[in-house]
Amino acid sequence: MQTEIYSKTVTLNFTQCYSNGRLKYSELNNLLQLTASEHAEALGFGYREMAANKQSWVLSRMRMEIDRLPKFLDEVTVKTWVQDFLGNRSIRNFEVYRDDKKVIGVCSFWAVFSTALRRSENLAIKIDPAIVLPERSATRESFKRIEQETEYTETSQYVPKLSDLDIVNHVNNVKYTDWCFDLLPADLVLKKPFHTIDINYLKELKLAELVDIHSRVDDNAARFAIARGGKTIFLMQANF
Numbered sequence: 001m002q003t004e005i006y007s008k009t010v011t012l013n014f015t016q017c018y019s020n021g022r023l024k025y026s027e028l029n030n031l032l033q034l035t036a037s038e039h040a041e042a043l044g045f046g047y048r049e050m051a052a053n054k055q056s057w058v059l060s061r062m063r064m065e066i067d068r069l070p071k072f073l074d075e076v077t078v079k080t081w082v083q084d085f086l087g088n089r090s091i092r093n094f095e096v097y098r099d100d101k102k103v104i105g106v107c108s109f110w111a112v113f114s115t116a117l118r119r120s121e122n123l124a125i126k127i128d129p130a131i132v133l134p135e136r137s138a139t140r141e142s143f144k145r146i147e148q149e150t151e152y153t154e155t156s157q158y159v160p161k162l163s164d165l166d167i168v169n170h171v172n173n174v175k176y177t178d179w180c181f182d183l184l185p186a187d188l189v190l191k192k193p194f195h196t197i198d199i200n201y202l203k204e205l206k207l208a209e210l211v212d213i214h215s216r217v218d219d220n221a222a223r224f225a226i227a228r229g230g231k232t233i234f235l236m237q238a239n240f
Contacts, residue, residue: 003039003042003043004081004082004130004131004133005079005080005081005133006035006038006039006042006079006080006081007077007078007079008034008035008038008077008078009075009076009077009078010031010075010076010078011073011074011075011076012070012071012072012073012074012075012076013072014072016031016072017071017072018189018190019190020190020191021071021072022069022070022071022072022190022193023069023070023071023074024178025064025069025177025181025194025197025238026174026175026177026178026181028064028069028096028104029062029064029173029174029177030174031076031078031096032078032080032094032096032106032108033059033173033174035078035080035094036057036080036092036094036108039080039081040057043128043131044125045123045125045127047167049125050125051115053124053125054114054115054116055112055113055114055115055121055123055124056112056113056115056168057090057110057111057112057113058110058111058112058113058168058173058201058204059108059109059110059173059201060089060109060110060111060200060201061108061109061143061144061145061198061199061200061201062106062107062108062109062143062197062198062199063106063107063108063139063141063142063143063144063196063197063198063199064104064105064106064196064197064198065104065105065106065139065140065141065195065196066103066104066193066194066195066196066197067102067103067104067195068098068103068193069103069104069193070096070098070103074098075098076096076097076098076103077096077097077098078094078095078096078097079094079095079096079097080092080093080094080095081093081131081133081136082131082132082133083107083132083133083134083136083137084132084134085127085132087112087122087123088111088112088120088121088122088123089109089110089111089112089120090109090110090112091107091108091109091110092108092110093105093106093107093108093136093137093138093139094106094108094138095138105138105139105140106138106139107137107138107139107141107142107143108143109143113168115168115169118204141196143198144198145200146198146199146200146235146236146237148225148232148235149214149216149223149225151216152214152215152216152223152225153215153216153217154183154214154215154216155212155213155214155215156183156212156213157210157211157212157213158179158210158211158213159208159209159210159211160175160205160206160207160208160209160211161207162207164207165206165207169206169207170204170205170206171204171205171206173201176199176201176226176234176236177199177236179213179226180213180215180222180224180226180236183213183215183224184215184217184222188217188222192240193240194222194238194239194240195239195240196238196239197236197237197238197239198236198237198238199234199235199236200234200235200236201233201234202232202233202234202235203228203231203233203234204233205226205228205233205234209228210228211226211227211228211233212226212227212228213225213226214226214227219240220239220240221237221238221239221240222237222238222240223236223237223238224236224237224238
């Protein structure tokens with residue numbers, strides 16, 4: 001039986017939390033994507049079905065609206081559903097609850113990726129239109145195209161390692177957020193929470209490809225760009 005809205009409840013463990021006890025932003029991202037993966041499996045277009053057609057889902061854009069980050073040992077429930085689907089792309093929403101109160105809303109944009117051709121293509125699996133809930137949103141604003149900064153104040157270099165890769169043989173998208181937040185002073189991340197985070201994934205990144213990680217922080221936001229060979233492959237804006 002198909003479930004239009006999928007729900008997953010977990011208890012946060014110590015590996016998922018910062019030293020202040022709050023859920024890491026990257027682990028939030030990871031939790032959302034694991035829930036999405038389980039829902040896709042239940043609906044018949046999960047990893048196994050996609051792999052049989054040499055396809056995979058890849059995350060393109062995301063917006064998180066965070067009222068409060070859950071903390072260590074909190075029991076949280078993640079709900080997810082498909083808001084839109086058209087050929088080679090899909091909009092998927094998430095809500096995170098603690099004690100039956102919504103604390104996080106997320107809107108995400110996904111593309112169908114050919115693992116053979118390394119580009120987007122139409123989904124090979126037939127989708128039941130009944131699973132799409134076009135009227136149900138999770139955020140006040142949708143995901144957006146981030147305008148890139150022309151000047152950044154900090155830059156670091158990184159070479160992706162084996163541990164950064166996932167089953168599609170490219171850098172897992174959760175890794176980008178860790179690299180960026182690691183550029184910031186620890187006290188800033190631990191004591192000044194971000195209330196909205198917008199992310200744009202522009203190009204895939206593979207093993208041993210050198211990247212420059214740029215950041216700029218002002219009173220309102222932290223802005224990041226990751227570039228390979230001078231070309232931007234990732235953008236993130238985290239607003240206080």
